[in-house]
Amino acid sequence: MFRLPAIILSFLVAAFICGCDNDPNPAPYHKTRADGSPWRVRYMREPSDPKSFDPQFAYTVPDLQYMEPVYDRLLEYHPMKSDPIELMAGMLEEVPKKELQPDGKVNYLCRLKRDIHFHDDPCFPGGKGREVIAADVHYVLQRIADPKVESPYFAPLEQHVIGLHEAREKAIAKTGKFDYATPVSGFELLDSHTFRIRLIDSYPQLLFWMAMNTMSPVAREAVEYYDGETHDGKVRPKFRFYMVGQGPFRMRDYTPRRAIRYERVEGYHTNVFPSDGFPPEKAEWLKQFAGKPLPLFDELHILIVQETIPNFVLGRQGYLDSISADKDNFAAIITADQKLTPKYKARGMGLEKSGLPSTFFLSFNMQDPVVGKNVKLRKALACACDMRAYVEIFYNGVAPVSNQLVPRGLYGYDRNYVDPNGYNMEKAKRLLAEAGYPEGRDAKTGEQLVLTVEEPVESTEYRQRAEYQQRMFEALGIKIKVNENTFARVIERLEQGNFQLGDGTGWALDYPDPENFFMLFYSKNFPREGANYCRYSRPEFDQAYEQMAQMDNGPERLALIAKMNAMLAEDCPTIWQFDKAFYIATQPWARWTHNSPMIEYGYNKYHQVDTGQREKLRADWNRKPIWPPMALGGLLLAGIIYAVRWNRRHA
Amino acid sequence: MVSAFFNHWLTQDALVLACFSLVFLLLRAGARNERWQRAWVRMKRDRAGLIALAFVLLYLTIGALEILRIPANGGGTRSILDVFTAGVATEKSYSAPLGDKLLDSVRGEKVIGRHLLGTDLLGKDVFVQMLKACRTALIIGGMTSAIYVPLGALLGILAGYFRRRVDDAIQYIYTTLASIPEILLLVAIIMCSPWGKGLGTMSIALGVTGWVGLCRLIRGETMRQAERQYVAAAHALGQTHWKIIVRHLMPNVMHLVLISAVLGFSNIVLAEAILSYLGVGAPVGTASWGVMIDAGRTELGRDPLVWWNITAATTALFGLVLSLNILGDSLRSAFDPKRS
């Protein structure tokens, strides 16, 4: 009768005792390397699952991070140089030079490094990865043109790369399916490793695209092999969910909603650790790595954690190699003067302040009959937003309040710029009256002005932001209706033009060029083609934009940018909110080796990990007190004694 | 025009008062029943039950004060509770209970006024928020009950009285509903509803899923009652079905409806908390215990720790649910002393 329960109970008790270890990470693939030195693992965190691993399709920041260890890129951002950001050779032998043609067209001559191989994979004959050749880059351009791939990079590139647009038209003309026999005429194959890309006009940004996964070479064999169908009784994954790369790591395990694990590839030699550009404060320490083969560690573990709290806690317990600062731990980690707090400094942690330049703003619908036609109303609303107080609450006052389109840290940011629509409650009230709504009421009908704001609300934090934003506007005496939705739904509504004000809009750069930001207000980038959600359209602005986009950096370009800033201030299609500042506290055993603000690109192969120090500190940080189980046991015992005595008395 | 009429504060207040009076009248009508009078006599001796009743009434009063609106000075409206709490300052952000400084401020900024239970992220007084959240609980509880209690009771009586086809049909509907996990059905209804999320949608979803238990209970009791002699006698006297149901059956099952409604209210309040966590709960700007608890999820893991927000909400919610549970138990033993 009691045997089964007893067995189950003892199993549960055993589970409990085993449970008393709080390390959430699985055991590494190996304990030591082949040469007996310790196996090094780096533990990272991403907030969401990958949507795709296809370099020509994937676009979101997490996806870039997931692909970075596996797919090398033609060019790279120098990991040490941040001011200014500098490109360096990746899979190419050098950064290509601009060749200006007599007819105004521009060519780039590119030379691939020799002896770079794809990873060994069953998709290759004999399972052995073949060498990466120039034809693979051509294949990449074809894939971008292939409508089936749904590459988001086609639209920006077709305007500049010769023959890309025609290739799409021609290749699908016959069957509707992309025919890969059709060449892209802007690609000129010179020999097995040399090629030339020809552009319609001057477009220096092409080099930035080369530094993105967009143009990472993929093997045609792999794309065709991984088709998601069943072959010989086995289902092959789709190429969108399977990586055959040429980089320093290969993906070994992926469990959705849990983790992705990578293992280093033996014999990677495309790049070595750079020997120049070290920032002075780290130069002494970095010298030891100069010229060393990459990667510096053996296994990469990316834990998928949606919530921000576990991220912080796991970091505190030493199970993640860095903690990114967010609303709830900002105060704990970072002081008002943007340094580490003493508590975390004492742990030996470091602080990385670099961040991907990005900016956030509220968008007005310029086609809306109420806010779109009334510039004074827009300005009144903009002046009512005390973004300093907002940032004080949600970013502990560290994220800089934004007053222009270009974020800090990017060329074209004007330090001395003063936004005429900055916070000023007096002015806001005055403007509102001039706009026809004194005290928030329609001057003619006396009715309270009601505006609707689209708010992305997927968590409590966003709820609180939405509420705060509402409160700021309502201080004007108007009424704000908040339309809560998921982020995807908000963007959808913005794209349909079905809104008055949209919150949560902003831009994180694709590449470090101001053109990447100003295109948000270019009238040819209305939604469905672009991200001009405001539907801002002004011919002078368009003209200035077109001119600015093709210029090299210089005073003339800055003058144009100033002109465009003035136009935006005059029309006020947005309310600038803040530039997001990324702060990352690094563990003492995983000091960052790189110094680039382009952290979205991962730089995994340059990272280092000191395993011995980690072991020691982890043990220190996870001491478990023994009084609670003792207390619980005592309570149980007391209960039993009481019961026995009571029973004896009342028997 | 119609919406302007319904959105007017006077109309809304009138509606709320009408609802309260309706509940009161129903209870008074019930109290004429002899069984209810006997139960009341027993109930008066049950001190725990009376204390619980007092607490429930207190919650109802606070909720009503927040629901009833009066015109505010600068245009618009505000609730009566707002008038009482007008003196409470809004801070910039978190501050500890009775603390004199803002929690996260490195510059040691002082708070404007003292707060018994501290303030939340947006600087709102937690104690006031806790009181205001009674409104959400009361609205959802009230609207849901208004949907599911008549529905469940009526269908239960019909099934129990008419049997056969009617019973089969009703049984089929509730067995089907009962075999869908409640929380999933709730979420599915809210997601697909054309009205978007809000307190109304939530109430409808809770009402649609909530009547099954009550219906089952009433059906059983009606069957038992219908076999009694007085029903047969009524039949023999040629009374219509309608009269038998209203005159004889209803008064004899109503006490079960009352007990279930009280216990059901506590389940609704608990469900609201879960739905808020899932993001299909109360809309932005509405104080709700569920939302406060959900905020506490991150606040308990942050550094420095914020415990007062979640603790206040949990305590308030716990107080109401516990009172309702004790009151329900006490009512049950008052009506049916043998079975407990």
Added chain:
Amino acid sequence: MLSYLVRRLLYAVPILLGVIFITFLLDNVMMSPESKASRVLGPKGTGAVRREWIHNRGLDQPLPKQFVNYVGNLAKLEFGTSWVTGRELREVFLKGAGPSLAITIPGFIAAFFASVGLALFQVFVRNSPLDRGLTLLSVALMSVPTMVYVIFTQAFLALGLSYFPAYGFGDVGSGMLRFIALPIVIFMLINLGHDARLFRAIFLEEMGQDYIRTAQAKGLSNARVLGVHVFKNGLIAIITLVVAELPRLVLGSLLIESLFGIPGLGNVLVQAIQTGDQPVIMVSVFLGSVLYLGAFILTDILYALADPRIRLS
């Protein structure tokens, strides 16, 4: 026995059809094909694309025909793909079932034994001040929202005292036990108040039976009477009540999985709710109902087996 089983299963068919009808109603009638298409296709979906999408999915056919297709797809276990991730739902649900079961089954068993243990203990010291205190405690435990249990246990046991991992999951062989320990504690807490109170009442009723008096008269010790006779006979009544625990099990695992990052069905569902992934929710409703119905049938059978007085014919 077999005929009973078959009858019981046949009885479930119309109910399952009813469930499908309800999901169909929510999925295809309450929400217009256009609004569905615009949600899925987003900005890319212009008029023609949208019409094609609707046509390809047969959403422009008459409703009865759509319903037949709907049932057919479910019968073939073709659940379609997620709106958000684009993955096959069948695969998603298959992969998620393992982790979900890994925490719910031990959690359920542990919660069951804890409640039975507490109930027996209370009957053992019945009517003592401790018994009364514990009964009050049970009511109090019942009145705390499930979410609060999950949040507080996570905050104190995993974050504060670091006994358990704060987040994550592992397979068998890579330390799965440590990840299921905390969910077990939480399941115990969630169910304890409600169950202990219920079980206590059942055991007390059993104590009043004649055979117990006889046993006591024979001089059997109190503990033995409780442990053997009362427990054994009360268990039959308890088994029928166990099905009533399923809702709390589903809800508990929903919250636990999403807060602890356990890659199970609950997590899938919470993500789907937060991102508005309707197909996932509809399939969950369907599968959840299948599970419930299965559990109802299983209890009926268990009950019939345990109690010879119930005839199977």
